[in-house]
Structures are given as C-alpha cells and as structure tokens.
Amino acid sequence: MELTDMFGLNDQVAVVTGGASGIGAATAELLASAGASVVIGDIDGDGAQRTAEKIAAEGRRAVALRTDTTKRADVDALVGRAVSEYGRLDIMANVAGVGHAQPVRDITEEDFDRLMAINLKGVLFGCQAALEVMIPQKSGSILNVASTVIDSPYPNQGLYGMTKAGVTFMSQVLAAEAGPHGIRVNVLAPGATPTNFASFRYPGGKIDPEREKAVQDSMRQMTPLQFIGDAGDQAAMILFLVSPASRWVSGNIFRVNGGQSRPW
Numbered sequence: 001m002e003l004t005d006m007f008g009l010n011d012q013v014a015v016v017t018g019g020a021s022g023i024g025a026a027t028a029e030l031l032a033s034a035g036a037s038v039v040i041g042d043i044d045g046d047g048a049q050r051t052a053e054k055i056a057a058e059g060r061r062a063v064a065l066r067t068d069t070t071k072r073a074d075v076d077a078l079v080g081r082a083v084s085e086y087g088r089l090d091i092m093a094n095v096a097g098v099g100h101a102q103p104v105r106d107i108t109e110e111d112f113d114r115l116m117a118i119n120l121k122g123v124l125f126g127c128q129a130a131l132e133v134m135i136p137q138k139s140g141s142i143l144n145v146a147s148t149v150i151d152s153p154y155p156n157q158g159l160y161g162m163t164k165a166g167v168t169f170m171s172q173v174l175a176a177e178a179g180p181h182g183i184r185v186n187v188l189a190p191g192a193t194p195t196n197f198a199s200f201r202y203p204g205g206k207i208d209p210e211r212e213k214a215v216q217d218s219m220r221q222m223t224p225l226q227f228i229g230d231a232g233d234q235a236a237m238i239l240f241l242v243s244p245a246s247r248w249v250s251g252n253i254f255r256v257n258g259g260q261s262r263p264w
C-alpha cells in the first residue's frame, strides 16, 4: 500500500463524540485533514459547532449535532446524521467522557449512576448505533477511549477506573463479535493529557496556575519521556487505529502516555 492509501481517509465518514474539546476536537480535525467527512457530537453543542466550522474553514467537510451520549435517541440521531448527510459510516470514535476523583468509601449512588451513564453507557450506545450501519455495510472501525487508569489502581480513581475498565472489556468482547462482520474495535488508553479534562481546571475552564504547575510537574515525573504530550498525540494514534494502515489490528489496547508502564 502507498503511504496515502494507508493513512488517507478519502471517501470515509467518521462520527466523533466529545468533539467540542480536547482529544475529541483534535481527532475530528485530524480525521478531516486525512480526508474523512466528520460528524461531531457533543453535549456542548456550541463547542461542537466551533470545531465543525474550523474544519470547514480549512476546506474539509464537517457538521455538528448537540448530542448527550447518555441518551440512546441522541446517539442514534448522531449516527443517523452521518448516513443522511454523507451516506455511510466507516469510523465511530467514542471519545466523550468525564473525569472523577473520589475515595471509594464516599461514592454515592448518584455519582455512580452519573459516571457509568457518561463514560460507559454512552460508549455502549455509540457502539450499538454504529453496528446498525456497519454490519449491513460489512466494514467499519470503532475506537473507544479508556484511560491509563485501567493499569493504575491508585487512590481516588475507583469510580472513574470502573467505567474505563468496563469500556475496555466491552470493546474486546465486541471486537470478537464484530470481527466476522468486517468491523474492527480498538481502545485508546491516554495518559494524563492537558485538555479541559485536567484536574487543574475549575468548572468553566478557569485555571489555577499553582495547581496547574503542581499537576504538570507530577505528570512529567511519572513519564519516562519526561515531557507532557497533547491531544494531538492521542489523535495521531486514533488516526492509525481507524485508517487502512491498521486493517489487521482489532481487540487491542493502545497506551499513549510517554512510556508510563507501572502504577502511579
């Protein structure tokens, strides 16, 4: 295969959830620059629209739809938009998610239901909606985002880790079920990456500079490569995992984390 055939996405259609910000926005932009038509879903409808406009301004194709991934009807509508707008669905990137830090002892039923709904149920709905199009099409690539937390049972990450361990396990099972239909399923496990997700930000995106420095110093220390990657590093792995270059790759977990290989 030529390089452009391996990594090019011309004539392909991608849905990216969480595309208003961070890793999802970087992914939507990179897939579009590789040639894909992109449908961006996010609960932050204005942010999703901004990402779509940025892509369109570069001469690529993208549309946005406000989507709450905890609602099956919203996710079905998002995938439906890909088919009505561009005629097919080749790539489903389930990126939307939220962080959560709390000792196991303090987790309330409300916390549990909220995190499970956003981080696990939303990904399940995304996979199911994609399969409805990809199975008859006999092709497709699904990419689900977990986290380095799946390897690191460190304090306060019990609930977040449960959701991401669930995403990882479900994805591996789905890879076994969907493979015979020509559909690949893989997992990205990002290390700590500065986005709106990072814990040094307050709600609304305001940054506490002291906390930011402390968090970044500790991120650097636990990273053998000793620098902090960015959302583009995560998007680059996603591009590989949804492109023809990875056609024989399925059911695997890809850790993009500067070389971190042991629990924090």
Ligand SMILES: NC(=O)c1ccc[n+]([C@@H]2O[C@H](COP(=O)([O-])OP(=O)(O)OC[C@H]3O[C@@H](n4cnc5c(N)ncnc54)[C@H](O)[C@@H]3O)[C@@H](O)[C@H]2O)c1
Pocket (backbone or CB within 6 Å): 017, 018, 019, 020, 021, 022, 023, 024, 041, 042, 043, 044, 047, 067, 068, 069, 070, 095, 096, 097, 098, 099, 118, 122, 145, 146, 147, 148, 189, 190, 191, 192, 193, 194, 195, 196, 197, 198
């Ligand atoms: N940034 C990190 O350090 C890091 C590390 C490991 C894993 N992750 C995972 O990467 C993914 C992307 O996170 P990010 O770092 O880009 O964070 P981010 O906060 O910048 O982006 C997350 C996006 O998800 C959207 N979202 C939240 N709830 C939603 C819902 N119910 N429906 C639709 N959209 C919703 C948000 O509006 C936001 O645009 C998440 O799944 C996160 O768990 C991030």
